[in-house]
Amino acid sequence: MTVPRSEVMYGTLDLLVLKTLETLGPLHGYAIAQRIHQVSKESLAVNQGTLYPALLRLEHNGWVASDWDVTENNRKARYYTITRAGRKRLVEEAGSWKQMAEIIDRVLQGAF
Amino acid sequence: MFLGLRSLVSRMRTFVGRRRVEARLRDELELHAELVAADHLRRGASPEEARRQARLAVGGLDQLREDYRDALGFRPIDDLARDLRLAFRGLRRSPAFSAVAVVTLTLGIGVNAMVFNAVYALLWRPLPFPAPERLVAMSRQSSTGLVLLQSSGYDAAWLRDHVPAVEEIGLAANQAPVGVLLESGPVDLESTRVNAGYLRLLGLRPVAGRLFGDEEDRGTSDEAVALLTEAAWRRYFRADPSLVGRTVTSLAGLTRRPIRIVGVLPDCGTLPYAAGAEIFTPIPWQQLDVRNDRGTAQFMTVFRLKAGATLQQASNAVTAAMIAADADLPQRHRAGRAWLVPLREALLAGGRTPIWLLYGAAGLLLILTTANVASLFLARAVARQHETAVRMALGASVRHAVRAEFAEALLVSLAGLGAALALNRLAQPLVAEMLPELRAVGPELLRVGQALVAFGVVSCVAISGSLAVLPAVLRWRTPPLAALSTSPRVGPARTRWREMLVTVQLAVILVLLAIGGLVGRSFVEALRTDPGFDPAGVITFAASLPAAPDARIAAAYEMADVVASLPGTKRVGFSLESPLRFALAAKHSVRGEVEAADPTIPFRLTSSGYLETLGARLVRGRLLEEADVRASRPVTVLNESAARLLFGTTDPVGRTVRSAMGNAELTVVGVVRDMRTSGLDRAADPTLYRPYLPYFGSGVVVSVRTSESLDRFVSVLGGRLRAWNPAVVPRGAALLDEGMRRTIQPRLRATFLVGAFAILGLVIGSVGLYGTFSADVNRLARELGIRLALGAPPRSVLGQVLRRGARVVVTGGVVGLAGSAAAAVLIRRHLYGIEPWDGASFAVAVALLAAAASIAVLVPALRAARIDPAVTLREG
Numbered sequence: 002m003t004v005p006r007s008e009v010m011y012g013t014l015d016l017l018v019l020k021t022l023e024t025l026g027p028l029h030g031y032a033i034a035q036r037i038h039q040v041s042k043e044s045l046a047v048n049q050g051t052l053y054p055a056l057l058r059l060e061h062n063g064w065v066a067s068d069w070d071v072t073e074n075n076r077k078a079r080y081y082t083i084t085r086a087g088r089k090r091l092v093e094e095a096g097s098w099k100q101m102a103e104i105i106d107r108v109l110q111g112a113f
Numbered sequence: 114m115f116l117g118l119r120s121l122v123s124r125m126r127t128f129v130g131r132r133r134v135e136a137r138l139r140d141e142l143e144l145h146a147e148l149v150a151a152d153h154l155r156r157g158a159s160p161e162e163a164r165r166q167a168r169l170a171v172g173g174l175d176q177l178r179e180d181y182r183d184a185l186g187f188r189p190i191d192d193l194a195r196d197l198r199l200a201f202r203g204l205r206r207s208p209a210f211s212a213v214a215v216v217t218l219t220l221g222i223g224v225n226a227m228v229f230n231a232v233y234a235l236l237w238r239p240l241p242f243p244a245p246e247r248l249v250a251m252s253r254q255s256s257t258g259l260v261l262l263q264s265s266g267y268d269a270a271w272l273r274d275h276v277p278a279v280e281e282i283g284l285a286a287n288q289a290p291v292g293v294l295l296e297s298g299p300v301d302l303e304s305t306r307v308n309a310g311y312l313r314l315l316g317l318r319p320v321a322g323r324l325f326g327d328e329e330d331r332g333t334s335d336e337a338v339a340l341l342t343e344a345a346w347r348r349y350f351r352a353d354p355s356l357v358g359r360t361v362t363s364l365a366g367l368t369r370r371p372i373r374i375v376g377v378l379p380d381c382g383t384l385p386y387a388a389g390a391e392i393f394t395p396i397p398w399q400q401l402d403v404r405n406d407r408g409t410a411q412f413m414t415v416f417r418l419k420a421g422a423t424l425q426q427a428s429n430a431v432t433a434a435m436i437a438a439d440a441d442l443p444q445r446h447r448a449g450r451a452w453l454v455p456l457r458e459a460l461l462a463g464g465r466t467p468i469w470l471l472y473g474a475a476g477l478l479l480i481l482t483t484a485n486v487a488s489l490f491l492a493r494a495v496a497r498q499h500e501t502a503v504r505m506a507l508g509a510s511v512r513h514a515v516r517a518e519f520a521e522a523l524l525v526s527l528a529g530l531g532a533a534l535a536l537n538r539l540a541q542p543l544v545a546e547m548l549p550e551l552r553a554v555g556p557e558l559l560r561v562g563q564a565l566v567a568f569g570v571v572s573c574v575a576i577s578g579s580l581a582v583l584p585a586v587l588r589w590r591t592p593p594l595a596a597l598s599t600s601p602r603v604g605p606a607r608t609r610w611r612e613m614l615v616t617v618q619l620a621v622i623l624v625l626l627a628i629g630g631l632v633g634r635s636f637v638e639a640l641r642t643d644p645g646f647d648p649a650g651v652i653t654f655a656a657s658l659p660a661a662p663d664a665r666i667a668a669a670y671e672m673a674d675v676v677a678s679l680p681g682t683k684r685v686g687f688s689l690e691s692p693l694r695f696a697l698a699a700k701h702s703v704r705g706e707v708e709a710a711d712p713t714i715p716f717r718l719t720s721s722g723y724l725e726t727l728g729a730r731l732v733r734g735r736l737l738e739e740a741d742v743r744a745s746r747p748v749t750v751l752n753e754s755a756a757r758l759l760f761g762t763t764d765p766v767g768r769t770v771r772s773a774m775g776n777a778e779l780t781v782v783g784v785v786r787d788m789r790t791s792g793l794d795r796a797a798d799p800t801l802y803r804p805y806l807p808y809f810g811s812g813v814v815v816s817v818r819t820s821e822s823l824d825r826f827v828s829v830l831g832g833r834l835r836a837w838n839p840a841v842v843p844r845g846a847a848l849l850d851e852g853m854r855r856t857i858q859p860r861l862r863a864t865f866l867v868g869a870f871a872i873l874g875l876v877i878g879s880v881g882l883y884g885t886f887s888a889d890v891n892r893l894a895r896e897l898g899i900r901l902a903l904g905a906p907p908r909s910v911l912g913q914v915l916r917r918g919a920r921v922v923v924t925g926g927v928v929g930l931a932g933s934a935a936a937a938v939l940i941r942r943h944l945y946g947i948e949p950w951d952g953a954s955f956a957v958a959v960a961l962l963a964a965a966a967s968i969a970v971l972v973p974a975l976r977a978a979r980i981d982p983a984v985t986l987r988e989g
């Protein structure tokens with residue numbers, strides 16, 4: 002059984018997407034990718050191959066909702082919004098990330 | 114946990130709307146590409162560069178789809194869908210193979226499905242009434258084993274009062290068709306009499322008007338009422354809603370009587386004991402006369418048990434109740450042990466089609482067609498050996514290959530199943546013809562239902578599974594290196610399997626042929642049986658005598674004289690019942706008082722001349738004379754079985770027999786040969802012939818030995834009888850020997866069906882055999898070419914192929930003979946006039962098989978001998 006390529010990124014990508022949507026409001030997929038690229042000071046280039054499946058998964062789990070809307074150029078696009086459950090998830094995930102970071106930090110400190 | 118659940122539901126929804134989701138993905142990616150291109154353009158790239166970047170950005174679509182699919186989930190179903198699609202394409206590329214495989218499986222699965230459907234409809238499918246498992250009927254058995262399904266009004270009332278498990282009592286009785294005068298003229302409507310309980314317990318709701326109620330049960334009303342079926346209402350009265358509540362005119366001879374139609378019954382299926390009935394009249398069973406009538410067991414019964422009562426408990430209660438009911442009767446009048454049977458059993462009683470025999474034959478046909486298709490698949494696998502080996506060398510797993518084969522086999526069998534179900538719809542009326550027992554239970558039960566489809570799908574999956582596994586098993590045994598060579602050589606294992614499949618087919622064909630032969634010969638033997646009288650040239654018809662009981666005998670003889678005066682008439686006689694129908698029965702004793710243990714023997718009330726007309730053969734003494742009948746003398750003529758039963762080997766002429774009916778003491782005046790009136794292939798019942806008595810109703814059946822044809826006779830008869838007495842209308846004229854032939858119709862049907870299966874099997878098997886040997890010859894063409902080129906005489910090459918073929922055929926024949934012997938013993942019960950090891954049937958079967966097999970083997974063999982070595986060597 003082949004391991005999905007983006008497995009490694011799943012946890013972090015979810016977080017980034019949710020945070021982006023929470024901050025900026027409804028966005029379409031390309032915009033989310035661009036934003037993450039910008040905010041991470043160009044160090045994270047999100048592959049659309051990982052982004053769209055991730056968005057679908059987030060929608061499955063009820064953390065984002067999507068709907069069709071029109072872009073500034075009058076082009077039909079699918080816009081994603083964070084849901085209340087998503088916001089809760091964001092808070093939880095962010096919390097556990099911080100915890101994880103602290104633990105790792107402590108381990109690294111203590112190792113020396 | 115909730116997350117998992119919601120995720121699962123969402124995934125399933127996505128899976129179902131997958132086309133929409135994939136479209137959505139496509140749209141989003143399109144947009145993404147456009148935006149990427151736009152960005153690059155804005156940053157100053159050239160349009161081609163922009164487009165290239167866009168393409169790069171959305172490249173790897175397939176991988177994306179894989180990821181998407183994983184996110185969407187349900188890998189196994191995806192894989193199966195893909196396998197099926199590939200299989201479809203593969204099958205489309207070899208249309209000949211697919212067509213043959215599908216047609217063969219359609220025949221095998223189709224026939225099986227039809228027979229299964231028929232068996233299911235006949236024996237198991239729930240009747241279309243509420244809680245059908247609680248519907249039962251009462252059965253009684255006399256000490257001689259005579260089984261009666263009828264009851265009297267008294268018995269029914271007793272049960273209602275003494276057995277609480279019986280919730281509702283339904284009674285039904287057949288009667289002669291009711292003549293109704295329509296605007297277009299008189300028509301005869303098939304008619305049944307029922308009580309109110311019958312309609313209630315079947316859960317019927319009137320389409321219009323009302324059903325029978327207490328008033329009809331008590332018989333208090335003066336006017337005659339009736340119910341119509343919806344079909345009759347439509348057919349004869351164009352569904353006129355104002356008909357309900359109106360009267361129609363009924364005709365009985367010349368008398369007209371008004372009948373009020375009080376309601377219309379819904380078309381909800383065949384009603385018990387009332388198949389084909391169009392009009393229903395009430396049974397006033399609560400009327401004192403009917404209720405207290407203990408002697409006339411004339412009603413068929415259907416009871417509804419209370420919810421929660423088991424059949425066994427209720428049956429025991431009924432047995433006890435009936436013993437109590439009969440307690441005050443003299444022994445000779447007690448009817449015998451009573452118990453309950455499921456309604457279906459009562460409806461099917463008397464049916465004689467050997468259903469399980471047919472099902473066995475259909476099953477054999479399925480095995481045959483499966484083996485046939487298996488060899489087709491095997492041959493195909495051999496042809497694709499090289500391709501498969503390459504694929505496996507490149508990394509495909511065995512499971513992969515098996516799945517692909519399974520998909521192909523599944524597709525073929527499902528196609529066969531689909532075609533079979535379609536054919537089933539067309540063949541349904543044929544099935545109803547072949548199984549007349551269905552008429553009693555309801556031919557509408559034959560419709561294609563869930564059970565049938567489920568059965569079909571399960572057998573398809575099972576067959577496909579075995580078809581797929583076979584080549585895989587063989588693949589393990591073939592060294593891969595050998596498989597990779599471009600000129601495929603078939604290993605010994607594979608050859609043995611193919612030979613085994615052919616052997617199986619040959620054996621099955623032989624068994625089918627043998628059984629067909631046995632069944633056919635039974636039919637022929639039955640047809641040739643001496644019935645004990647001369648039915649040829651005898652016509653029977655029924656008529657009602659328009660006279661009071663005292664004058665009936667005289668009137669009957671007058672009518673007989675009228676018939677005797679018709680041209681071509683040689684002899685006339687009359688009786689209470691038709692010679693072929695079940696007669697009345699009562700206990701008889703040779704020793705004075707009739708007791709419970711005395712045998713119940715059927716008796717027929719006949720005129721003088723009746724036995725002569727039928728061509729009965731006198732053995733001792735004399736037959737009934739006109740004076741006996743006119744004076745109602747207490748005399749009787751016995752048939753041989755009755756004489757043996759009552760008197761053993763002593764001469765019964767002059768001795769006396771006491772009959773429980775009327776407690777009459779009868780003097781035996783003669784003995785006749787047994788007459789097989791209940792069926793050519795059934796031994797005659799012991800019977801007493803007594804002078805006709807007028808107390809059983811106004812109807813008589815006249816038997817006429819005439820040289821006229823039926824049509825001519827009927828055309829003259831009506832006029833002559835009307836001239837004598839306009840109220841006398843003859844009904845139901847029929848040839849007696851046709852009636853006799855009808856008694857062995859079940860055998861004819863069985864012969865036809867099993868024979869059809871056998872011929873079908875022979876054709877399929879022969880084609881398969883020919884195909885297998887043809888393929889062999891083709892394969893061996895190269896080797897044979899070399900041998901011929903090297904100087905081997907054509908005869909030896911021919912001999913090699915023939916020897917192979919002969920070995921297979923002989924093995925198949927031997928196995929088949931063994932199987933046939935076993936099958937013959939199994940169907941022993943259905944055989945008539947022959948032993949299970951009937952040489953003639955087996956010989957014919959073997960001969961047929963040998964002929965077909967010889968052709969199938971010889972033609973390729975001859976072709977082999979004519980192979981041009983130069984051609985084959987060049988092709989190699």
